Amino acid sequence: MDNLWLYVIIGLIILVLGAGLVYGLMRGGGRAETPIDEREAPRQAPPGLPAEDMDRSPGQATGAAPAPEQPGQPSEGPTEIGVEEIIPAPAVERPESARGRLQRLRARLARSNSAIGKGLLALLSRGKLDEEAWEEVEDTLIASDLGVEAATQLVDSLRTQVKVEGATDEATVRDWLRKDLLELVQPDMDRRIASSRVGIRPAVILVVGVNGTGKTTTVGKLARVLVAEDRDVLLGAADTFRAAAADQLETWGGRVGVPTVRSDKEGADPAAVAFDAVKAGIEQEVDVVIIDTAGRLHNKVGLMDELGKIKRVIEKQSDIDEVLLVLDATTGQNGLQQAKVFAEAVDITGIVLTKLDGTAKGGIVVSVQNQLGVPVKLVGLGEGPDDLAPFDPEAFVDAIVS
Numbered sequence: 001m002d003n004l005w006l007y008v009i010i011g012l013i014i015l016v017l018g019a020g021l022v023y024g025l026m027r028g029g030g031r032a033e034t035p036i037d038e039r040e041a042p043r044q045a046p047p048g049l050p051a052e053d054m055d056r057s058p059g060q061a062t063g064a065a066p067a068p069e070q071p072g073q074p075s076e077g078p079t080e081i082g083v084e085e086i087i088p089a090p091a092v093e094r095p096e097s098a099r100g101r102l103q104r105l106r107a108r109l110a111r112s113n114s115a116i117g118k119g120l121l122a123l124l125s126r127g128k129l130d131e132e133a134w135e136e137v138e139d140t141l142i143a144s145d146l147g148v149e150a151a152t153q154l155v156d157s158l159r160t161q162v163k164v165e166g167a168t169d170e171a172t173v174r175d176w177l178r179k180d181l182l183e184l185v186q187p188d189m190d191r192r193i194a195s196s197r198v199g200i201r202p203a204v205i206l207v208v209g210v211n212g213t214g215k216t217t218t219v220g221k222l223a224r225v226l227v228a229e230d231r232d233v234l235l236g237a238a239d240t241f242r243a244a245a246a247d248q249l250e251t252w253g254g255r256v257g258v259p260t261v262r263s264d265k266e267g268a269d270p271a272a273v274a275f276d277a278v279k280a281g282i283e284q285e286v287d288v289v290i291i292d293t294a295g296r297l298h299n300k301v302g303l304m305d306e307l308g309k310i311k312r313v314i315e316k317q318s319d320i321d322e323v324l325l326v327l328d329a330t331t332g333q334n335g336l337q338q339a340k341v342f343a344e345a346v347d348i349t350g351i352v353l354t355k356l357d358g359t360a361k362g363g364i365v366v367s368v369q370n371q372l373g374v375p376v377k378l379v380g381l382g383e384g385p386d387d388l389a390p391f392d393p394e395a396f397v398d399a400i401v402s
C-alpha cells in the first residue's frame, strides 16, 4: 500500500514538471537571439594567417600581431545579432618616413662615433702637434675600425693642412676633418635600394649575411621603410634553418600589412621558398619582394652552394635586382672577413651595417666600403622597428664631427 502512494506522488510530480516545461516553451517561442548569435559566431571568425592570406588587401595583416580592442564597443554587451563576434582586422601601423631618420638617430650615431669625433678633435686642437701626437691621431682612427689605409690617408691630409695653414683652432680642424671624412665615405656612391617594379615584374631583393647579424630584423625594418614610401611589399622567409625566423618575419610583415611567403616545414628547401615568394610577388603584382636567407653555413663551399642554388632558382623567374649583405658593426674586422666570403658567393650590391648604436667604431663604414667596393646603403641604430635608416654620408660625418 505504501508503495502505491509512492508511485502516485512520483507520477504527480512528473505531471506538474511536464506541464511547467510545456508552458515555458510556449512563452519563449520564436525568440531565440542567443542561440542564433552562437551559430553566427563561426561565420565571423577572425582573419587568420593561412595561405589564402596572400590574396588579401593591403589593409589586412598576415602576421601574428594581436587584434586590438574594438573601439567604441559598448561595455554592456551585445544589442544586435553578431555584433559581439565581429573581430576587426589587426591594426596596420604607419611606419615613420625614411627621410630624416638618420637625423632622429643622430645622437646614437654620435655616441658610436665618439672615438673619431670627440677624441680626435680633442687631440687635434690641443695646440702643438708633434710626431707623437700625430701617431696618437692615427691610432685613434685605426681603433675606430677606419682601416689602416684610410687612417693614414686622413692623417697625411690633416698634417699637410696643419703645415700649410699653420692653424689648429678647433673650428678650422673640424672643417678639415669634416671634408676629409666625407671624401673617405664616398658620398657619390649610388645608395638607392632597388624597390620599383621592373617592367611587368617586382624588384627582387635578396638579403644575406652571417646568422645573428640582424638579417631577419633588417628585412622586417626594410619592409617598413618601403611601406613608408608607398611600396607594395612581399616577404619571403627563406631562412628555413631557424624555425622561429619565419614567424618573426611574418610578425614584422603583419604589423605593416605585408604578406609573408613561408614554408611550414622546418628545414624546407630555402630555394623553393624563395621561388614561391617571387612567384607570388609576380602574381600579386607587388612592387618589391624581399627574401630573408639563413647564414648558418659552416664552410665556404656550403655557403656558395646554398646561395648559388637560391640565386639560380629565383632567376628562373626573375633577375635579382639587389643583394644586401647584413653586417654587424660590432664584429669589426672579423665581420669584414666573413663578409668577403659572402661577397665571393654572390654579387653584393649594398651593405646594411647593423648595431652601429652598440659600437664606438663607426669607422667600419669606410673600411667595409673600401674592402668590398660596394656602398653602405642602410644602417641599423637600434632595436626599434624604425631604427633602420638610409645611410646619408653628410649626416653621418656631421654626427662625427659636431
Ligand SMILES: Nc1nc2c(ncn2[C@@H]2O[C@H](COP(=O)(O)OP(=O)(O)OP(=O)(O)O)[C@@H](O)[C@H]2O)c(=O)[nH]1
Pocket: 210, 211, 212, 213, 214, 215, 216, 217, 218, 239, 242, 245, 294, 295, 296, 353, 354, 355, 356, 357, 358, 379, 380, 381, 382, 383, 387
Ligand atoms: N642594438 C641593435 N640591435 C639590433 C640591430 N639590428 C638587429 N639587432 C638585434 O640583433 C639580434 C639578432 O637579429 P636577427 O634579425 O634575429 O638576426 P639574424 O641575422 O636574422 O639571425 P639568424 O636568423 O639566426 O640568422 C636581435 O636581437 C635584433 O634585435 C641594430 O641595429 N641595433
